[in-house]
Amino acid sequence: MADFLPHKGATTSISASGTSANAKVRTNAEPNQPVRVMNAGTSFVFIATGSAGVTASTLDIPIPPSQPAEIVPLTQSDTHIAAATAGASLTLYLTPGSFIR
Secondary structure (H helix, E strand, O other): OOEEEEOOOOOEEEEEOOOOEEEEOOOOOOOOOEEEEEEOOOOOEEEEEEOOOOOOOOOOEEEOOOOOOEEEEOOOOOOEEEEEOOOOOEEEEEEEEEEEO
């Protein structure tokens, strides 16, 4: 498995709640650009990747609380990550980077 190299100064956050919100995370044209996703809340958050209009729901990828950060690869056309919760508000931190081979 390749190591993750964060892009310095590129971390952004989403204030996630029961209403979907998204943030731009793509910083380069690398295919499958990885993004480190860290749930700083106390409940699950659900994420989806896509273009600027992407939305997330509780049917999307679950990110548990109090766990090591997840590395989520973006597809070539993904530019944003959306997040939503089942109701509780929390902060989701997103750090784009590259894989070191």
